[in-house]
Amino acid sequence: MTSVKTFVVSASQRSVEGVLSGAMTTATARRTPADKHDERRRALAESALQTLGDLGYARASLREIANNSEFSHGVVHYYFRDKLDLIVYCVRHYKATCVHRYDGVVADATTADGLVAAFADKLVETIVDEAPMHRLWYDLRSQSMFEESLREAVLQIDQTLEEMIWRVVSTYAALSGREPALTPHAAYGLLDGLFQQALLEHLCEREDVLDRLREQVRGLMPMLLQA
Amino acid sequence: MTSVKTFVVSASQRSVEGVLSGAMTTATARRTPADKHDERRRALAESALQTLGDLGYARASLREIANNSEFSHGVVHYYFRDKLDLIVYCVRHYKATCVHRYDGVVADATTADGLVAAFADKLVETIVDEAPMHRLWYDLRSQSMFEESLREAVLQIDQTLEEMIWRVVSTYAALSGREPALTPHAAYGLLDGLFQQALLEHLCEREDVLDRLREQVRGLMPMLLQA
DNA sequence: GAAAAATCTTGACAGTCGTCAAGGAAACGG
DNA sequence: CCGTTTCCTTGACGACTGTCAAGATTTTTC
Numbered sequence: 001m002t003s004v005k006t007f008v009v010s011a012s013q014r015s016v017e018g019v020l021s022g023a024m025t026t027a028t029a030r031r032t033p034a035d036k037h038d039e040r041r042r043a044l045a046e047s048a049l050q051t052l053g054d055l056g057y058a059r060a061s062l063r064e065i066a067n068n069s070e071f072s073h074g075v076v077h078y079y080f081r082d083k084l085d086l087i088v089y090c091v092r093h094y095k096a097t098c099v100h101r102y103d104g105v106v107a108d109a110t111t112a113d114g115l116v117a118a119f120a121d122k123l124v125e126t127i128v129d130e131a132p133m134h135r136l137w138y139d140l141r142s143q144s145m146f147e148e149s150l151r152e153a154v155l156q157i158d159q160t161l162e163e164m165i166w167r168v169v170s171t172y173a174a175l176s177g178r179e180p181a182l183t184p185h186a187a188y189g190l191l192d193g194l195f196q197q198a199l200l201e202h203l204c205e206r207e208d209v210l211d212r213l214r215e216q217v218r219g220l221m222p223m224l225l226q227a
Numbered sequence: 228m229t230s231v232k233t234f235v236v237s238a239s240q241r242s243v244e245g246v247l248s249g250a251m252t253t254a255t256a257r258r259t260p261a262d263k264h265d266e267r268r269r270a271l272a273e274s275a276l277q278t279l280g281d282l283g284y285a286r287a288s289l290r291e292i293a294n295n296s297e298f299s300h301g302v303v304h305y306y307f308r309d310k311l312d313l314i315v316y317c318v319r320h321y322k323a324t325c326v327h328r329y330d331g332v333v334a335d336a337t338t339a340d341g342l343v344a345a346f347a348d349k350l351v352e353t354i355v356d357e358a359p360m361h362r363l364w365y366d367l368r369s370q371s372m373f374e375e376s377l378r379e380a381v382l383q384i385d386q387t388l389e390e391m392i393w394r395v396v397s398t399y400a401a402l403s404g405r406e407p408a409l410t411p412h413a414a415y416g417l418l419d420g421l422f423q424q425a426l427l428e429h430l431c432e433r434e435d436v437l438d439r440l441r442e443q444v445r446g447l448m449p450m451l452l453q454a
Numbered sequence: 455g456a457a458a459a460a461t462c463t464t465g466a467c468a469g470t471c472g473t474c475a476a477g478g479a480a481a482c483g484g
Numbered sequence: 485c486c487g488t489t490t491c492c493t494t495g496a497c498g499a500c501t502g503t504c505a506a507g508a509t510t511t512t513t514c
Binding site for chain 2: 058135141183193203219
Binding site for chain 4: 061062063074076077082083
C-alpha cells in the first residue's frame with residue numbers, strides 16, 4: 001500500500017504527461033493519474049475558495065470546506081498535507097487567475113483619460129463582483145503578519161499585484177507622454193489603500209462607495225505622474 | 228443574589244463618581260465600587276491587548292488572554308458579556324490612546340517641510356514601537372469584512388483615524404499656503420495603504436523598509452496639495 | 455477478470471474553544 | 485463581629501477543530 005501523495009512533483013509531472021496524453025488522443029479526456037490528481041486538487045481548491053471567501057480564514061474549517069464540495073472531509077488530507085498546504089495552494093491558484101484582470105484595460109487603451117476611466121471602472125467592477133475573494137486576500141495578508149508560514153506566499157502575490165498595477169501606471173504614463181513620479185511599490189501601496197477602503201465600505205453597504213472610488217482614482221492617477 | 232454586571236452604565240457612572248471621590252479626598256485611592264469595576268475592565272483589556280497583539284484575533288483564546296493576565300479565565304465573563312464584548316472594548320480603549328499620536332507633530336510644526344519630516348519620522352517610529360497593536364488593528368478590520376458584529380466599532384475607529392490624518396494634512400496645507408487636493412477620506416486611504424504595506428514588510432524583516440516609508444511619505448505629501 | 459493500486463468514506467482521537475454554574479474568598483456595611 | 489454583597493477560582497459542559505487510520509469502493513494494469 002504505497003501511497004502516492006506526490007505533492008511537490010505533481011506540477012511538473014502534469015505538464016509532461018499533459019503533452020503525452022494530448023498527442024495520444026485528439027480531445028478525449030484521456031487522463032494520466034498525475035493529471036487527475038492535479039485536477040482534483042484544483043477542484044477542491046476552487047470549492048475551498050468559495051467557502052473561504054464566505055467565512056474567512058479563521059472560521060472556515062476543513063469539514064465546512066469539504067461539506068460545500070462534492071467530497072468528504074477526509075479527502076482533504078489525501079490531496080493536501082494539512083490545512084496550510086490547502087490554503088496556500090488556494091491563494092496561489094486564485095492569484096493566477098486574478099493577476100491579469102487589468103490587462104484588458106491596458107491593451108485596449110488609446111488615450112490616457114480613457115485608460116484611467118476604464119481602470120477606475122474595472123476596479124469598481126472588481127469590488128462588486130469579487131468582494132468575497134478580495135476580503136479573503138486581505139484576511140490572509142493580515143494573518144501573515146502573525147503567521148510566518150503564510151508570508152512567503154503573501155509576499156509573492158503582493159509582488160505580482162504590484163507588477164499588475166505598474167503595467168497600468170506605466171502605460172498611463174506613456175500615453176500621457178510623461179514619466180511616473182513614484183516607484184511601482186509606492187503606486188501599488190496607494191491604490192491598494194483606496195481599494196481596501198472601498199471594499200470595506202462596500203461590504204458595509206455604504207452609499208456612493210463605488211462612485212467615490214471612481215472619483216478618487218481619477219483624481220489620483222494624474223498625481224502619479226511628474227509635472 | 229443580584230449580580231451587578233452593569234456593562235452599559237458603568238462608563239457614565241464612572242465619571243460621576245469620579246468627581247465625587249475626587250472632591251472627598253485629595254489624592255488617596257478612594258474607590259467607589261463602580262470605579263473599581265471599570266478599573267478592572269481596563270486592566271483586563273490592557274492585558275488582553277498584549278495577547279491579541281501577539282497572537283491575533285483568531286488565535287487569542289480567552290484562556291490565553293487570562294493566563295497572560297493576573298486573573299483566572301473565568302473572570303473574563305464577570306467583566307465582559309462575551310469574547311466580542313471584550314474585543315470591542317479593547318479596540319476602543321486602544322483607539323483612545325492612539326488617536327492623538329500625531330498631535331504633537333502638528334502642534335510643534337513651524338514649517339511645511341518640518342511637519343512632513345516629523346510626520347514621516349513618527350510613522351516610522353510607530354511601525355517600530357507599536358507593530359503588534361497595529362497588526363491587530365488590521366486583523367480586526369479584515370475580520371469586520373466577515374463579521375458584521377465588528378463593523379460598527381471598526382468604522383467608528385476608522386473615522387477617528389481619518390480625522391487624525393486630516394489634522395496633519397490640513398495643517399500641512401496651511402503651512403504651505405495651499406489647499407488640499409483631496410478629501411480627508413482619500414488622504415487617509417492613501418497613507419494607510421503605504422503604512423500597512425510598510426508594516427507587513429517590517430514584520431517580514433525586510434531591509435530598508437523604514438527609510439523607504441519615510442521617502443514615500445515625503446514624496447506623497449506635496450501631491451496632496453493643489454498646484 | 456483477477457491482482458494491484460489509487461481513491462474515497464467513515465469514524466475516531468486528542469485538543470481547544472466559549473460559556474457557565476457552584477462555591478470559596480474577600481470586602482463591605484451596620 | 486456578623487450578614488451581605490461583591491469578586492474570583494475551579495471545574496465542568498457541549499461543540500468544534502485538525503489529523504489520522506482502517507476499511508470500503510473504484511480505477512487501473514496485466
